[in-house]
Structures are given as C-alpha cells and as structure tokens.
Amino acid sequence: MSEEPDDVVRRERFSGGPARGFLSSLAADERIFRADLQVDRAHVVMLAEQGIIDESTAGQILAALDAVEEAGHGALPDGEDVHAAIETAVIDRIGDAGGKMHTARSRNDEVATCLRHRLRADIVELAEAVLAFRKALAEVAEAHTDTVMPGLTHLQPAQPTTVAHHLLSYESALARDTERLLAAFDRTNRSPLGAAAFAGTTFDIDRERTAALLGFESVIENAMDAASARDFLTETTAATATLATTLSGLAEDLILFANKGYVDLDDDYASTSSIMPQKKNPDTLELVRASAGDTAAGLNGLLTTLKGLPRAYNRDLQRAHDHAFDAVDAVTEATEVAAGAVATADWNADALAAAAGEGFSTATGVADLLAAGGLPFRTAHEIVARAAEGSETADLAAIEAAAAETLDESLDTYVEREVLAAALDPVESVASRDSHGGPAPEVVEAALDRAAGDAAEAETALDARRQALADAEIRLATEVDGYV
Ligand code: ARG
Numbered sequence: 001m002s003e004e005p006d007d008v009v010r011r012e013r014f015s016g017g018p019a020r021g022f023l024s025s026l027a028a029d030e031r032i033f034r035a036d037l038q039v040d041r042a043h044v045v046m047l048a049e050q051g052i053i054d055e056s057t058a059g060q061i062l063a064a065l066d067a068v069e070e071a072g073h074g075a076l077p078d079g080e081d082v083h084a085a086i087e088t089a090v091i092d093r094i095g096d097a098g099g100k101m102h103t104a105r106s107r108n109d110e111v112a113t114c115l116r117h118r119l120r121a122d123i124v125e126l127a128e129a130v131l132a133f134r135k136a137l138a139e140v141a142e143a144h145t146d147t148v149m150p151g152l153t154h155l156q157p158a159q160p161t162t163v164a165h166h167l168l169s170y171e172s173a174l175a176r177d178t179e180r181l182l183a184a185f186d187r188t189n190r191s192p193l194g195a196a197a198f199a200g201t202t203f204d205i206d207r208e209r210t211a212a213l214l215g216f217e218s219v220i221e222n223a224m225d226a227a228s229a230r231d232f233l234t235e236t237t238a239a240t241a242t243l244a245t246t247l248s249g250l251a252e253d254l255i256l257f258a259n260k261g262y263v264d265l266d267d268d269y270a271s272t273s274s275i276m277p278q279k280k281n282p283d284t285l286e287l288v289r290a291s292a293g294d295t296a297a298g299l300n301g302l303l304t305t306l307k308g309l310p311r312a313y314n315r316d317l318q319r320a321h322d323h324a325f326d327a328v329d330a331v332t333e334a335t336e337v338a339a340g341a342v343a344t345a346d347w348n349a350d351a352l353a354a355a356a357g358e359g360f361s362t363a364t365g366v367a368d369l370l371a372a373g374g375l376p377f378r379t380a381h382e383i384v385a386r387a388a389e390g391s392e393t394a395d396l397a398a399i400e401a402a403a404a405e406t407l408d409e410s411l412d413t414y415v416e417r418e419v420l421a422a423a424l425d426p427v428e429s430v431a432s433r434d435s436h437g438g439p440a441p442e443v444v445e446a447a448l449d450r451a452a453g454d455a456a457e458a459e460t461a462l463d464a465r466r467q468a469l470a471d472a473e474i475r476l477a478t479e480v481d482g483y484v
C-alpha cells in the first residue's frame with residue numbers, strides 16, 4: 001500500500017487501491033499543469049470579486065498557487081489528476097483556506113477549460129509552422145517559375161509544368177489547412193468554466209469574467225454542453241490530420257523526384273544505410289509521410305472514444321485529449337521538417353527539362369492547337385492519339401502521318417507547321433497554358449503575389465490571436481498581483 005496521503009478528492013474511502021495508477025492522469029496532465037494554474041487563478045479572482053470568498057483568502061490561495069508553480073509539476077503530491085494534486089498542494093501549504101478554491105466549480109468544467117486553454121497555444125504554434133512552410137514554398141517557387149518539369153497523372157508523364165506551379169499547388173493546400181486550423185482555434189477559444197459538474201451552481205459566479213481573464217472569446221452557454229463537449233478536440237485533430245495528409249503527398253512527390261534525380265535533398269534531410277555506403281535516403285520525408293498515418297489513427301481513436309458517450313461527464317474523456325495533443329505535436333514537427341527539406345533542396349533544371357517532354361507530354365497542347373484552328377477537339381484528340389501510338393516522343397512527321405490517315409484535307413488548313421513544331425517544345429507548351437491558375441510563368445507570378453497576400457492576411461489573423469492570449473496573461477497576472 002502507498003504511504004502517500006490521500007488526495008483531497010479521494011479522501012480515505014476512495015484511496016484507489018490497486019487501480020490507483022490506472023485511474024490517475026497525473027503524469028499526462030503535465031501538459032495542462034500551467035493551464036490549470038491559470039484557470040485556478042482566474043476562478044479565485046472571480047470568486048473574490050463576487051464576494052464568494054474574502055480577499056485575504058484569495059490572496060493566500062493565489063500565493064500558494066505561485067509556490068506550486070515554482071515547485072513545478074514534478075513536485076505535486078500524488079493525485080487522481082493535476083486538478084486534485086494542485087488543490088491538495090494548496091491545502092498542504094495554507095490549510096483549510098485552500099479548500100475554498102474549489103467553490104462553485106467541478107473538475108469537469110475545470111479540465112475542459114484547461115484543455116481549451118492549452119490547445120489554443122498549440123494550434124497557434126502549428127499554424128505558425130504552416131505559415132513558415134508556405135513562405136518557404138513561395139520562395140523556392142519564385143526562383144523556379146521558368147524551371148520546366150514533367151507533370152504527372154497516374155504517375156505517368158501527362159503535361160509539362162514548372163517547379164513553381166507544382167510547389168504552389170501545395171502552398172494553396174496549406175493555405176486551406178491554415179484556415180481550418182484558425183477555425184478550430186476560434187471554436188476552441190470559448191470558455192466552459194463555471195459550468196461546474198454540468199448543472200451550474202447556486203453561487204453568484206461571473207462566467208464572462210473568468211472567460212475574459214483567461215482570454216477566451218466567449219462563454220459556452222449550456223452548462224451540460226460546456227462540461228461534455230469535446231468537438232473542439234475532434235475539429236483540431238481533423239484539421240491536423242488533413243494537414244498531415246497534405247504533407248504526406250508533398251513528401252511522396254519529393255521522394256519520387258529525388259529518386260529520379262530531379263531534386264537533390266540536402267544531407268541534413270537525408271540519411272544513409274548502415275551497410276550500403278553509397279546510399280543517400282530520403283528518410284526525413286518518409287517520416288513526414290508516415291505522420292499522416294499516425295494522425296489519421298489518432299483522429300479515429302478520438303472519434304471512437306467519443307462515439308456514443310452519454311451526457312454528461314464520463315471518465316472516458318480522460319482518454320480523449322491525448323489524441324489531439326499527440327497529433328498536433330507530431331504534425332508541428334513534421335511541418336517544420338518538410339519546410340526545411342523544401343527550403344534546402346536543389347532542383348536539377350537540366351534533368352527536369354530533359355524529362356519534361358518524355359512520353360509525348362505535349363500531346364494535349366498539340367490537340368488544343370488543332371482544335372483552335374477549327375477541328376472538333378474529339379477529332380484532334382484522335383489524330384494526336386494515333387501519332388502517339390507509334391512513338392514515345394511524337395514528332396512532326398508522326399503527327400502529319402496521323403493527320404493524313406484521319407483527314408481528307410491538309411493539316412495546313414488548321415495550323416501552321418512552325419506553330420505546331422513550337423507546341424511540341426515543353427517550354428512553349430508551358431508558356432501557352434496561360435489560363436487562370438495555369439503554369440505559364442506570368443500567370444504563376446500573379447499566383448505568387450496572391451499567395452503572398454493570403455499569407456500576410458493569415459499572419460495578421462494569427463498575430464491577433466497570439467496577442468489576445470498574451471494580453472490575457474498580463475491582465476490575469478495584474479489582477480493576481482492585487483491580491484498577493
Ligand atoms: N482528469 C479528468 C479528465 O481528464 C477530470 C476529472 C473529472 N473526473 C470526474 N470523475 N468527474 O477528464
């Protein structure tokens with residue numbers, strides 16, 4: 001049997017017995033240690049302002065909380081969780097007065113508030129990493145608006161494009177990932193504190209006040225919803241898993257391109273073999289690719305844990321939030337690594353240019369030309385398909401032969417030879433596809449401007465949120481200072 005004193009929640013009767021460790025989340029709760037202290041502080045300040053506890057008691061509790069913070073999570077007494085352990089530590093320090101801290105609240109609203117408080121900061125950090133990655137992608141793209149490369153579908157040569165156009169496709173996806181994270185932040189940034197167990201309280205509390213002291217944008221009204229809801233975890237984990245899926249596609253492309261000699265990864269982002277000395281392997285990107293698997297599993301674990309839980313609080317919820325924290329941690333790191341790999345990679349323009357025309361990748365452009373000259377696109381498609389059948393790199397002669405078999409009139413009716421010859425060149429092919437969102441260099445320049453504008457906007461939105469959290473920290477510290 002443990003020699004430890006019983007915590008304030010268990011007392012003697014619920015000492016935990018053999019299941020003591022099983023019940024306890026204290027170790028994992030290190031993640032919300034600081035958040036819990038902030039939640040305690042805001043609650044105590046509000047209790048004093050409302051006259052529910054007197055000011056000197058508030059001062060004693062707040063001073064004890066400072067000491068508990070100073071000692072750190074590792075110095076907490078044993079307990080079912082960080083909430084109970086901190087309360088025990090406060091009572092250990094100041095005696096019975098410490099027992100007033102838990103007036104008009106429950107661990108149910110407390111933990112929900114701590115989770116939201118901590119996750120907000122984590123989402124900001126992840127979104128910052130995504131923004132930095134977007135900038136890295138735009139910077140590399142800027143340098144490669146003219147670097148022609150093969151564009152693939154079904155992993156086969158499809159149409160030539162540029163490195164800039166390719167990389168910006170991921171920048172656009174990451175822009176949406178940023179939006180999703182900011183939306184998840186905004187719905188996380190609402191306060192459940194004051195819901196108590198789920199049914200409110202008889203005390204005259206001020207929920208708006210604790211929400212403001214903790215920097216929350218609003219209060220979650222229905223107390224049962226406030227204590228039970230974990231959809232902020234689902235939403236954040238889903239946004240994170242979606243981001244990880246974006247990253248995994250980009251990692252796969254880079255792995256493939258490195259394999260073909262289109263891109264050289266910096267040694268810092270590669271690894272070697274313990275037996276085969278010649279190897280340079282894209283291990284970091286393979287691990288980025290794998291993080292999508294972990295994160296999808298985490299989302300599934302979270303949803304499965306939440307599915308069918310009845311109202312209101314159930315202890316299953318203690319097993320829910322680590323899925324979100326683990327996903328956010330892993331994907332923040334994967335985002336930073338992927339950004340570093342992209343920023344330091346060298347694109348091999350010659351190999352890319354040589355490969356860009358392989359597999360008659362300019363065929364679509366040739367068909368477009370014939371159609372622009374008046375042939376029905378379907379007929380043009382048929383001619384070019386016939387030309388492609390015989391040869392890997394269809395030339396003018398092959399197209400002429402195919403046209404002669406298909407058409408009664410001369411090919412000259414529809415297109416000039418020089419124009420046709422130019423269309424077979426990957427560089428010309430790219431330059432001609434100047435529709436909105438296409439790869440033509442001047443179109444991509446415009447897209448780069450748009451991307452820079454969007455990134456600046458996202459940065460402003462993120463800064464505002466980060467600043468609001470920092471301001472709340474200062475406000476709460478100032479209030480606390482008034483008591484201790
Ligand atoms: N540690 C718990 C959690 O993470 C909070 C405690 C609430 N416990 C309870 N039996 N009502 O969800």
